[in-house]
Amino acid sequence: MSGNTGSGENVLAFERLVLPHLDAAYNQARWLLQDEHDAQDVVQEAMLRALRYMGTCRSEEAKSWLLQIVRNCCFSWLKENRPKDRTFGSGDVDPWDDIAAPAEGEPHTAAIRNATRLSVNKAISALPVGYRDVLVLREFEELSYAEIATITGCPIGTVMSRLARARAALRRILTAQDAPFSPTPISLHDRNPIAFGESRDADSPDEQPLPATTRTTL
Amino acid sequence: MTPQGDSEKLSALLDSELGTGERRVLESRLGLEPALWCELYALQCVRTGIRTMAQRYTAPSGLRARIVRAMVRSARPRRSARRPFNWMRLLSFPSSMSSAALAGAAACIFASVMLIELAPVSQAPGDMRLMQAAVSSHTRATSRAQLVEVGSSEPGVVQPWLRDHLSPRPPKNLTSNEGAVLVGVRTDKLDDISVAALVYRVRDHVVHTFVWPTDGPNTDVASASVEGFSVSRWSRAGLRYCVVSDLPEAQVLAFAQSLAQANQVP
Numbered sequence: 001m002s003g004n005t006g007s008g009e010n011v012l013a014f015e016r017l018v019l020p021h022l023d024a025a026y027n028q029a030r031w032l033l034q035d036e037h038d039a040q041d042v043v044q045e046a047m048l049r050a051l052r053y054m055g056t057c058r059s060e061e062a063k064s065w066l067l068q069i070v071r072n073c074c075f076s077w078l079k080e081n082r083p084k085d086r087t088f089g090s091g092d093v094d095p096w097d098d099i100a101a102p103a104e105g106e107p108h109t110a111a112i113r114n115a116t117r118l119s120v121n122k123a124i125s126a127l128p129v130g131y132r133d134v135l136v137l138r139e140f141e142e143l144s145y146a147e148i149a150t151i152t153g154c155p156i157g158t159v160m161s162r163l164a165r166a167r168a169a170l171r172r173i174l175t176a177q178d179a180p181f182s183p184t185p186i187s188l189h190d191r192n193p194i195a196f197g198e199s200r201d202a203d204s205p206d207e208q209p210l211p212a213t214t215r216t217t218l
Numbered sequence: 219m220t221p222q223g224d225s226e227k228l229s230a231l232l233d234s235e236l237g238t239g240e241r242r243v244l245e246s247r248l249g250l251e252p253a254l255w256c257e258l259y260a261l262q263c264v265r266t267g268i269r270t271m272a273q274r275y276t277a278p279s280g281l282r283a284r285i286v287r288a289m290v291r292s293a294r295p296r297r298s299a300r301r302p303f304n305w306m307r308l309l310s311f312p313s314s315m316s317s318a319a320l321a322g323a324a325a326c327i328f329a330s331v332m333l334i335e336l337a338p339v340s341q342a343p344g345d346m347r348l349m350q351a352a353v354s355s356h357t358r359a360t361s362r363a364q365l366v367e368v369g370s371s372e373p374g375v376v377q378p379w380l381r382d383h384l385s386p387r388p389p390k391n392l393t394s395n396e397g398a399v400l401v402g403v404r405t406d407k408l409d410d411i412s413v414a415a416l417v418y419r420v421r422d423h424v425v426h427t428f429v430w431p432t433d434g435p436n437t438d439v440a441s442a443s444v445e446g447f448s449v450s451r452w453s454r455a456g457l458r459y460c461v462v463s464d465l466p467e468a469q470v471l472a473f474a475q476s477l478a479q480a481n482q483v484p
Contacts, residue, residue, distance in 0.1 A: 117271045
């Protein structure tokens with residue numbers, strides 16, 4: 001990086017607002033690039049870029065702002081180093097159609113059948129990067145569609161479409177692996193008109209409701 | 219399999235991201251269409267699987283230090299601008315201060331406050347700066363293909379080189395009892411000070427011993443952890459030593475004490 005990193009005030013703001021999200025930034029880069037060393041390099045570059053442009057960061061959006069920079073750095077890196085990985089799920093073409101789910105009898109499928117955590121990780125890793133992109137932001141960072149749309153620069157409809165396709169693709173591969181999930185059954189009688197997804201998940205630590213500021217009006 | 223439009227709506231329903239009207243329509247359909255209901259259930263299985271079982275990566279412990287090192291490096295003003303920093307000027311005329319100096323100062327403050335792990339002994343600012351420079355030199359050198367200018371462990375080769383490049387009175391003994399093998403030597407600069415960098419190897423680890431002449435008094439070996447690296451330094455017989463490695467601090471300290479002992483003035 002050349003040039004200056006910013007004023008002392010920006011450095012302090014960076015320390016307070018951005019550095020706490022280093023883990024989220026690394027997780028995002030790690031999933032997008034699929035390599036720990038590449039992820040570290042790209043996150044370092046992204047953090048330096050974030051410091052340089054710290055003046056444009058609003059405190060209430062610091063996490064989304066940082067993840068947007070990390071994402072841009074990841075895709076720039078992919079463009080330069082692994083151009084074939086930059087496959088997006090557009091509205092018309094489902095790249096997953098070109099990627100066959102592992103067949104039932106394939107040796108590696110049999111090997112991971114009893115290791116569900118591993119099989120979930122492998123299934124996510126096998127997704128086209130454009131799907132992985134939105135899936136990580138939604139499932140790990142629990143960002144709203146609007147926030148994901150801002151980060152990815154896509155319309156909300158595209159975010160919705162990519163997420164649905166990503167989940168469908170995951171379902172296909174996990175079903176093929178017989179991954180033994182034990183989800184909480186959904187009851188049709190549980191009809192909280194405001195939070196369909198929240199009412200049955202309230203007890204699960206992994207399913208915390210979104211903060212009010214990020215929840216989309218229903 | 220449900221149509222793509224339904225899949226998207228079910229996925230959005232699961233995320234509480236569907237508009238009121240669409241949600242009501244979809245919920246009423248769920249009561250009538252078992253296939254749609256199964257689809258929603260399957261989607262929830264997938265989501266639960268991801269949220270409970272997928273790997274969430276955390277930043278490696280060294281990444282933070284690495285980022286700060288890069289920040290300090292990028293913020294450091296050019297050598298031509300190097301002069302004692304005027305803190306009064308910073309307080310009195312912030313607008314007139316060059317951005318390079320401000321960035322350098324800010325990065326140094328940040329590094330010292332946030333991320334530089336120092337031993338519980340007091341260190342002069344110059345000492346800290348030199349240790350940081352030594353760590354930077356160590357990391358730069360270990361990422362290069364060529365670590366040394368003169369590759370030899372023979373005192374008969376290295377000593378004359380040190381006399382030519384460092385001081386007429388180089389360290390008398392270059393060996394240590396801690397299993398370190400001298401690989402060679404090169405010239406380097408730490409914060410504009412010309413130094414000799416003695417390069418040792420302990421198994422797969424590189425140990426740098428930077429040596430340069432000093433007018434200061436003899437000092438005992440002191441150790442610290444700087445940006446994740448172990449650093450030991452001392453002064454003896456008109457020479458200042460600074461050892462840097464990614465080995466554990468205790469091991470680097472033992473190496474330094476052994477080298478200091480070997481060069482003890484009688």
